[in-house]
Amino acid sequence: MIKKNAMNETGHHEMKATDDQRAAVMQIKVGPTHNYVAFFLTLSCNLRCRYCINLHSRSARTRTGPEKMSADDWINAANRLVLRDDLPLTIQGGEPTLYKGFYRFVNEVREDIKMDLLTNMSFDADEFIRKVPVRRFSREAPYAAIRVSYHPGQNDIEELIRKTIRLQAAGFRTGIYSVVHPEESGRAHIMQTMERCLKLGIDFRTKEFLGEWNGVLYGTYKYDDSVCGGKLKKCDCRTTEVLVDPAGYVHRCHADLYKGRQPVGHILDDDFTVREIDKFRSCSFYGDCNPCDVKIKTNRLQIFGHTSVEIKNLETMEHVISHERY
């Protein structure tokens, strides 16, 4: 029988694996239908972007942050993963390099696990180069493993360019990404910045603006009224992603993760497998979906048309209430 993890006196899960057989049982093996595996080391961030997707629906979790796992917990969690060659473990947040165990984590996780990093690059570039093994962020992919977000008015493009050139020279494949803001002045600035970066040999790419701005909803979504939809509806929903919050809870979507609701398990539970991810589960928050989950996007193979979640059996709450009554 597999033992459940115990909580130690600091509230952290302790791994009890003692032999190879048990370690094999505890593997979390990602299948061909899973498109993304992400550890949100922290939701804290040193920047305050007005359009931050983590603040969608005014989540308070970014300000206070849920319980965080220790570096040992995160290392144990990552070491359970069996990933495909084309699927890295993405480290994100918040700003993941603010997590105090960040350097231990990227050094001590099993060597064959490749990582991607989403960052606003507020870290010290010299320290990063000194402490992070290049091999951790090296793999064949149509995009850079280290993806830096440029947020005009929040971080400084001159600093990002300087640090990106430093990281590239040290062997890290690094690219800068920026959201194309709906306002014309913002859009023009991004386009000029992109042109400048490309001339400098920096991989600069743009991303679609998602969510509401001045009362207009931006983004291309698969399901009508799923984002900022007004009235909430009930549905069955299934994801293709493994999303782990700063406390180690696994969520079926970004909206649940940012709001801390209805985890499907804990990444350190001995009996947690990706089969939990594959189940359709009932949800009563359709209409408050996070754009990340329902937007039509490019998958890991750079093929357009993918959506993270699949939704069926949509019902208005009035229907649900009348079904339950009769």
Ligand code: SF4
């Ligand atoms: S850097 Fe990213 S996580 Fe931080 S506030 Fe901006 S969008 Fe949000």
Ligand code: SF4
């Ligand atoms: S319906 Fe929306 S809020 Fe509910 S689980 Fe799916 S993506 Fe998340």
